[in-house]
Amino acid sequence: MSTAVSPLAPPDVPEMPVIAGVRLATAAAGIRYKGRTDVLLALLDKGTTVAGVFTKSKCPSAPVEWCRAKLKGGAARALVVNSGNANAFTGKTGKASTALTAQIAAKAVGCSTSDVFLASTGVIGEPLDATKFDGVLAQLAETATPDLWMDAAKAIMTTDTFPKVATATVKLGKAKVTINGMAKGAGMIMPDMATMLSFIFTDAPLSAGVLQSLLKAGVEDTFNALTIDGDTSTSDTLLAFATGAAAANGAPKISRASDPRLKAFTKAFQQILADLSEQVARDGEGARKLVEVVVEGATTKPSARKIAMSIANSPLVKTAIAGEDANWGRVVMAVGKAGEPANRDKLSISFNGIRVAKSGARDPSYNEKEVSEAMKAPRIQIKVALGLGKAKDRVLTCDLTKEYVAINGDYRS
């Protein structure tokens, strides 16, 4: 299996500023392997609010269930993330492990277990020995520092070929506030590894309700408009934390999502989610091309989304892109199987701006050579115009290569 960095990795990695009220520390707790950094502790100052969205899996991991329950309090003092073991499909011992981890963290941090949030990624079905956190978390709580963002982003990686971070600084009222985010992909599961995880931190003084609204609206066209292989982890977790420390600099406390002062912040927050989710697509297992599927002229946006997802999840479309083949017949197939309103004779299809089909037939101006040249690009846009209405949508994915099959199928041999 190749461990080379994805050719689609962004060329520039931003400098990650500190976020007042957040301190980070990482360690090797020996969860699965000895000597590998496998635990991240984020310490959050008193007053930090929290929001979260999770996998829609009917078989979620124990940490997902833990976080869902604790979100109700709206307050957070610590985030513990481990790799090496997903604590998923571990039965009753899974629940006991999350409780014990939270107890150890709460003691180390000096907070209630209700204020501890957990995320785990790694092997499924193996009991997670939470006693390994004993001692480790206490030490991390002592040594945590505000400037460890890249280490933190690396600590949560599993099959990722590069760490994924994003940052933005924006005005809230007259004060400067900062948003930092990190994510790990997505493949979805490799040597038994699972999970998309992402964590967003800001010093803006936002109520938990406002943060939850931002997150819910923000994922709609970012993390929820992203697919690698159509498979859904039991552990997908996206948590956002707002320390409120910028209030000391005069940032207004925001307790209504409709507050007009939130406009610039909302835009920046959304951009962070878009940036991180695109990085996840760029690091899809075996990915050699980033694929943007745009569907326009649909009757409704959900209909456009469903058609775009049908195209983005089609193995035949994805293998065609890997083969640099503008195979619009397969795109028609994927439109047709989505089950949404579509009129074959009104369809137009473009690859990277070159229209190959219109009005339900090959475009008369189709030029094989021109199209073949365009398909060599590392980023491919498939645009489908349905010609029925005014709704549109966009989904990100990557191609399906032999490397994907090798990563996910070869490791036993």
Place this chain on the structure above:
Amino acid sequence: MSTAVSPLAPPDVPEMPVIAGVRLATAAAGIRYKGRTDVLLALLDKGTTVAGVFTKSKCPSAPVEWCRAKLKGGAARALVVNSGNANAFTGKTGKASTALTAQIAAKAVGCSTSDVFLASTGVIGEPLDATKFDGVLAQLAETATPDLWMDAAKAIMTTDTFPKVATATVKLGKAKVTINGMAKGAGMIMPDMATMLSFIFTDAPLSAGVLQSLLKAGVEDTFNALTIDGDTSTSDTLLAFATGAAAANGAPKISRASDPRLKAFTKAFQQILADLSEQVARDGEGARKLVEVVVEGATTKPSARKIAMSIANSPLVKTAIAGEDANWGRVVMAVGKAGEPANRDKLSISFNGIRVAKSGARDPSYNEKEVSEAMKAPRIQIKVALGLGKAKDRVLTCDLTKEYVAINGDYRS
């Protein structure tokens, strides 16, 4: 691309008997390539009834639309199948092509165009030049013979590595009747090739309504419980023809699907569909393992089907099978993402009869070596017991190999 016969091909090919009232002929009409057999004509005696089921694609091919319209008459005198061009996504010219093909066939056979049924498989988006059938069909009508079943099954192949036929002889009343079937797979689209096609012929005297009932009930657990890659062709077509010629031997005319005399016939008919659909799975593009997914203990059968399909279409499950890895974590993932009722802590999972997980955790008796040995078999059964209700279902698929990606992605390079 490998052209070797699938290692999963059935070892024995049945002798195909004649069906009174059916004559067959094949030719090379030069639809796409010169000198390649690419057209099949089946002549059907007067009185032949017809039934059909088709792709659910919202962008069906012109021949699918033609057949749907003509089914209303319930009578058939000719079936014309061509490979090389699917006549799909060909706009208005596609409709004109089907009309012209039917005219040429009707003239050759001496029947109404309403009694001509059409199926096309091959490149999408290229106009089908139906004038190539001129002369060819007239000659085929003259030379058609009752014993050409294997040639017919070969004539409709595209990416198939072996011809797919099945036959059964059964009593209807006191008379012997025969059912013959043929099919082509499924990949679904290769060098622009599309389509699953299957044709069933019998000499039993069945009304069109009875035939349609048999077909509709029959596909539910056979062709509709089959997936290669989750992609749906624009052209999938399954037609059944009943010549009624066995009436001359005393077979009773059946005009009600509930007629008790139909019992043995129904069973044999269903068995033919099961046999052919399994052969299609055995010839999935790049397939090295036949995979049977059984879901039991579900709340309803549709729920069991949805979960089984989620497992069967999961790239991560399919690549794990290709890697001979009993990766039950991925099976849990696929159960969870189906969105159907499931309780993680009640799940049990077996591979080829060896239980690897129970009550939401690894089976205590799990033996890695025993399981690894079992996964080497060419046929893998994944059984999931949900522990919720009494409903069960079963779906057939194949593994996802690098060969699949090569077949569908490499041909441009």
